[in-house]
Amino acid sequence: MNLISKNIFILSAIILVYTNNNSQSYPFFDGTDAQTKDIMYNAEKQIEKVRKGNYTIQIQNSKDLKGKDIQIELVEHDFTFGTNLFGLYKIADWDPSKQMAVKTIEELFNTVIVCDYWGRTQSKKNKKPEWKYTDYQMELAEKFGKKNRYHALFFSYPRWFHHYETEEELWTIIEQRIKDVARRYGDKINEVDVINEFINYQYWDKNPHAKYLKTTKFPDFAKPENGARVLKLARKYLPKSKLVVLETNIWSVSNPIYQEIFEYHKKLIAMEVDYDYIGYQAHYYALQNRPFQEGTKEWGSRTFMMDEINRGMEQMAALGKPIIIAEFNPPSRSNRNNNPNQPRLSDDEIAAWEVNFYTLMFSKPYINGITRWFTIDNLGGRGMDAGIVSEQGVLKPNYFALKKLIKEKWHTKWKGKLGTEKIEFRGFYGKYKITADGFKDETINLNKSNLFVSLSLRKN
Numbered sequence: 001m002n003l004i005s006k007n008i009f010i011l012s013a014i015i016l017v018y019t020n021n022n023s024q025s026y027p028f029f030d031g032t033d034a035q036t037k038d039i040m041y042n043a044e045k046q047i048e049k050v051r052k053g054n055y056t057i058q059i060q061n062s063k064d065l066k067g068k069d070i071q072i073e074l075v076e077h078d079f080t081f082g083t084n085l086f087g088l089y090k091i092a093d094w095d096p097s098k099q100m101a102v103k104t105i106e107e108l109f110n111t112v113i114v115c116d117y118w119g120r121t122q123s124k125k126n127k128k129p130e131w132k133y134t135d136y137q138m139e140l141a142e143k144f145g146k147k148n149r150y151h152a153l154f155f156s157y158p159r160w161f162h163h164y165e166t167e168e169e170l171w172t173i174i175e176q177r178i179k180d181v182a183r184r185y186g187d188k189i190n191e192v193d194v195i196n197e198f199i200n201y202q203y204w205d206k207n208p209h210a211k212y213l214k215t216t217k218f219p220d221f222a223k224p225e226n227g228a229r230v231l232k233l234a235r236k237y238l239p240k241s242k243l244v245v246l247e248t249n250i251w252s253v254s255n256p257i258y259q260e261i262f263e264y265h266k267k268l269i270a271m272e273v274d275y276d277y278i279g280y281q282a283h284y285y286a287l288q289n290r291p292f293q294e295g296t297k298e299w300g301s302r303t304f305m306m307d308e309i310n311r312g313m314e315q316m317a318a319l320g321k322p323i324i325i326a327e328f329n330p331p332s333r334s335n336r337n338n339n340p341n342q343p344r345l346s347d348d349e350i351a352a353w354e355v356n357f358y359t360l361m362f363s364k365p366y367i368n369g370i371t372r373w374f375t376i377d378n379l380g381g382r383g384m385d386a387g388i389v390s391e392q393g394v395l396k397p398n399y400f401a402l403k404k405l406i407k408e409k410w411h412t413k414w415k416g417k418l419g420t421e422k423i424e425f426r427g428f429y430g431k432y433k434i435t436a437d438g439f440k441d442e443t444i445n446l447n448k449s450n451l452f453v454s455l456s457l458r459k460n
Contacts, residue, residue: 110147117156202222228273377390
């Protein structure tokens with residue numbers, strides 16, 4: 001073999017190895033296969049059962065509307081479909097990515113995350129909080145007419161805790177933090193993340209927040225008695241807000257940290273602690289550069305398959321506490337991974353995987369919502385492929401897939417002429433708009449506890 005032939009052979013071998021380690025060598029991946037067939041089939045059936053009702057609308061002034069065209073259309077699901085506002089304040093209004101992000105927020109979602117990082121809001125000891133960035137997000141939420149989830153009472157910690165010598169002194173600071181947030185936003189907060197990632201902090205030696213807290217007397221919220229205490233304070237000052245305790249790390253039954261999270265909530269519930277939601281930070285990244293199709297070394301080859309995800313959800317559901325997917329991103333490359341050939345899925349695979357994930361979560365009666373962490377790729381964390389808008393402002397396939405789910409497949413619209421005084425139809429739980437020519441639009445809420453509505457339509 002001459003030198004040229006030898007080099008060609010080596011190059012061909014390199015290409016072959018690369019191809020065999022690249023996602024192109026795998027069948028199309030969407031988190032399903034023969035083993036998930038029954039789960040996904042049952043999910044579709046469950047959606048029909050747990051997310052819809054048979055409604056009766058009684059029109060009291062039916063004589064005025066007889067023969068007229070009437071439309072009753074779902075305008076907002078009861079179920080939370082949310083996304084994140086974090087980072088939008090950094091982007092100019094003319095930027096295509098921001099313009100497209102705003103379009104998707106207005107169009108698809110009923111809830112947004114408002115981020116308030118304590119270390120930024122109150123960077124200096126004895127200094128009044130600066131609410132500039134949080135105000136911006138709250139104003140956007142109000143402008144868009146969206147509900148909000150406040151993230152978080154305790155995250156991104158100020159670097160002045162070490163000046164306090166006792167834990168009780170810091171409990172005073174903790175209470176003041178809650179009071180400050182309540183004084184500023186109070187009843188505007190629909191949901192609030194209270195305890196965030198403290199189980200995981202025990203193992204994150206390189207995380208700057210976790211590292212700093214370990215050098216101070218700040219109470220460890222991973223201890224159930226401390227969790228109970230801070231939740232009691234949150235309930236005292238934010239009595240109308242839903243309280244969330246959320247953790248990251250994949251909810252796999254084979255993951256020992258997940259089992260710690262499960263036991264933590266089990267103890268809080270046994271202590272009769274008053275909080276509303278168990279929050280799952282469902283961030284899906286490849287570990288040790290292992291392709292998503294092969295799962296993880298730690299938790300098995302099916303880590304990213306819907307049946308394994310289902311097992312984790314069902315275990316937590318056994319506690320009887322409602323669950324929200326508090327932060328979600330689909331399988332994505334990480335901007336913290338320096339490997340230029342790190343595993344990734346194609347945009348079409350991500351879209352298909354998301355459809356299956358949303359379908360599975362939407363089918364669970366104990367799950368009240370899914371909120372994305374990324375609206376734009378790379379904005380707000382490490383998810384390079386995690387948004388529905390690219391950094392160039394292009395709508396991605398998962399945007400179109402999600403729109404088809406929320407606005408078409410999981411949508412209800414009744415249209416017809418009024419014959420009798422009653423209109424009967426089956427539809428998804430949520431807020432509906434009634435329109436009729438010559439009459440003012442009316443908005444009504446229809447859900448499992450409100451299947452019958454009687455009203456008069458007012459003339460223009």
